[in-house]
Amino acid sequence: MSWLGFALLCALFAAISAIMEKKTLFYEHAMEFSAVLSVIIAGLSLPFFFLINYSALDVKKVLLMLATATVGAIGSFFINRSARHMEISAASPLLVLGPVITTILAFFILNEHITTVQAIGIVILVAGGYILELKPGSKIIGPIREFIDSKFIHILFLGLFILSISSLLDRVILSRESVSVYAYLAFVNFFQALVYLIMLTFYHDGINGIKHGFKTAGYPLLIIAALTVSYRFFQATAVQLVYVGLALSIKRTSSIFTTLVGGKLFHEKNLIRRGFACLIMILGAILIALKL
Numbered sequence: 001m002s003w004l005g006f007a008l009l010c011a012l013f014a015a016i017s018a019i020m021e022k023k024t025l026f027y028e029h030a031m032e033f034s035a036v037l038s039v040i041i042a043g044l045s046l047p048f049f050f051l052i053n054y055s056a057l058d059v060k061k062v063l064l065m066l067a068t069a070t071v072g073a074i075g076s077f078f079i080n081r082s083a084r085h086m087e088i089s090a091a092s093p094l095l096v097l098g099p100v101i102t103t104i105l106a107f108f109i110l111n112e113h114i115t116t117v118q119a120i121g122i123v124i125l126v127a128g129g130y131i132l133e134l135k136p137g138s139k140i141i142g143p144i145r146e147f148i149d150s151k152f153i154h155i156l157f158l159g160l161f162i163l164s165i166s167s168l169l170d171r172v173i174l175s176r177e178s179v180s181v182y183a184y185l186a187f188v189n190f191f192q193a194l195v196y197l198i199m200l201t202f203y204h205d206g207i208n209g210i211k212h213g214f215k216t217a218g219y220p221l222l223i224i225a226a227l228t229v230s231y232r233f234f235q236a237t238a239v240q241l242v243y244v245g246l247a248l249s250i251k252r253t254s255s256i257f258t259t260l261v262g263g264k265l266f267h268e269k270n271l272i273r274r275g276f277a278c279l280i281m282i283l284g285a286i287l288i289a290l291k292l
Contacts, residue, residue, distance in 0.1 A: 078159030121287025128280030
């Protein structure tokens with residue numbers, strides 16, 4: 001299968017997972033949700049440990065996977081927290097802004113140049129995000145005030161920034177260090193579960209939170225975990241085959257499905273405008289990924 005097939009499968013599974021996560025977060029605390037989900041994901045990832053060529057691993061690669069797992073866990077928690085309080089048709093398209101942050105960070109950290117086409121993509125993507133936040137009947141500066149006043153938009157952007165750092169680490173691990181997809185999934189998913197357990201112990205109710213999460217949302221979380229393992233596998237495989245920005249941009253096409261279908265399921269308003277904004281943002285994300 002080509003990288004595009006893996007990326008599209010990643011988008012499909014990610015979209016279904018996002019809708020189920022939103023439904024579960026209606027009655028589950030974000031920290032408990034993230035911790036329990038990570039534990040289940042780690043359990044489902046155990047078979048990957050038997051498929052690893054351990055002779056190809058070294059301390060540096062394992063430490064890089066620990067780093068990306070830690071950063072990714074923190075970023076995902078902030079995303080889940082914002083998703084719990086925002087409408088899915090508003091939060092999901094904003095995630096498409098991730099490639100902008102990743103591209104800018106790659107420019108400064110990995111010395112990757114931003115081309116003219118990528119710059120145009122950034123402008124289009126930001127314009128789409130502005131349209132997304134423009135409420136019917138509000139003034140043109142409404143989205144700016146919304147961004148300044150909304151705590152959960154701040155949290156979402158913080159999560160996107162942190163996840164972008166994780167994406168850069170993933171690029172190093174999977175491409176430059178040539179770590180296998182099986183090793184990446186096994187170690188990163190295990191380390192993320194460990195990080196979340198530590199976070200839950202210090203900032204919440206520890207093992208009681210795990211027990212509560214299994215009790216209140218065990219079966220849905222099992223399905224979400226299976227979907228998450230699947231789309232992480234497809235994403236990692238695509239990243240090994242093509243430039244990571246392009247793979248992630250195709251993944252973000254899941255926002256169309258999540259915005260329209262999820263918004264309809266949760267009876268949210270202004271779905272046509274939000275869907276249009278989402279299409280604009282995805283176009284911008286694809287332009288950002290192109291190396292022209």
